[in-house]
Amino acid sequence: MPKLELLPAVDVRDGQAVRLVHGESGSETSYGDPLQAALTWQRAGAEWLHLVDLDAAFGTGDNRAQIAEVARSMDIKVELSGGIRDDASLAAALATGCTRVNLGTAALETPEWVAKVIAEHGDKIAVGLDVRGTTLRGRGWTRDGGDLYETLARLDSEGCARYVVTDIAKDGTLQGPNLELLKNVCAATDKPVVASGGVSSLDDLRAISSLVADGVEGAIVGKALYAEAFTLEEALKAVSV
Numbered sequence: 409m410p411k412l413e414l415l416p417a418v419d420v421r422d423g424q425a426v427r428l429v430h431g432e433s434g435s436e437t438s439y440g441d442p443l444q445a446a447l448t449w450q451r452a453g454a455e456w457l458h459l460v461d462l463d464a465a466f467g468t469g470d471n472r473a474q475i476a477e478v479a480r481s482m483d484i485k486v487e488l489s490g491g492i493r494d495d496a497s498l499a500a501a502l503a504t505g506c507t508r509v510n511l512g513t514a515a516l517e518t519p520e521w522v523a524k525v526i527a528e529h530g531d532k533i534a535v536g537l538d539v540r541g542t543t544l545r546g547r548g549w550t551r552d553g554g555d556l557y558e559t560l561a562r563l564d565s566e567g568c569a570r571y572v573v574t575d576i577a578k579d580g581t582l583q584g585p586n587l588e589l590l591k592n593v594c595a596a597t598d599k600p601v602v603a604s605g606g607v608s609s610l611d612d613l614r615a616i617s618s619l620v621a622d623g624v625e626g627a628i629v630g631k632a633l634y635a636e637a638f639t640l641e642e643a644l645k646a647v648s649v
């Protein structure tokens with residue numbers, strides 16, 4: 409059985425690496441320079457970086473130049489997220505050399521465009537399914553965007569390669585992942601799922617690892633690393649057995 413991939417997160421707001429609580433604008437804790445944070449995770453052995461432009465997601469501007477600098481400075485795989493909603497933002501994201509991009513709002517508001525770019529770019533496109541209960545949220549998680557399972561079925565039929573699943577109620581809270589949600593999504597699709605939000609401990613990572621056979625491929629870890637609940641080296645070791 410393949411091991412769980414770990415994706416340490418660097419979420420960028422107003423030029424700083426931050427973590428939010430429930431993804432809410434204004435709940436930021438700042439952790440300094442995004443490039444230094446990303447290099448720290450790379451040095452610690454990360455194989456992936458989850459890099460988010462929060463301003464682009466919220467529509468409060470963007471950190472595009474800085475995000476591109478971080479992505480280009482990495483020797484590891486990069487998943488880029490936040491505000492990728494049209495040809496221009498997708499082209500800018502892909503031009504950073506990132507391994508894949510994560511579409512959120514676009515999958516809810518412009519499904520035809522998303523179907524088109526899935527057909528064009530294959531597994532360079534993942535879709536973020538960010539939910540409260542089973543209701544999807546878009547525009548930086550501020551607006552309702554339809555039913556999780558209906559949208560998942562549509563995206564599956566269009567050939568979407570992978571889903572990044574976030575329970576917003578857990579995100580940035582250190583309250584543990586929503587394992588039921590992950591199991592339910594895995595039961596509804598044959599495509600790989602990346603778990604996001606709420607990881608607080610090595611036991612949480614072991615619990616997510618136990619879902620690899622169900623289809624969970626990876627786990628994004630943000631707050632727990634910045635709060636030093638464990639080190640990335642410890643996390644990588646915990647999921648390697």
Ligand SMILES: O=C(O)c1ccccc1NCC(=O)[C@H](O)[C@H](O)COP(=O)(O)O
Binds near residue numbers: 419427489536578580
């Ligand atoms: O990814 C987005 O587009 C996004 C939009 C609006 C608010 C938050 C957003 N992402 C947050 C993340 O991807 C977090 O880095 C990730 O869920 C980590 O969560 P945690 O481990 O609970 O800190």
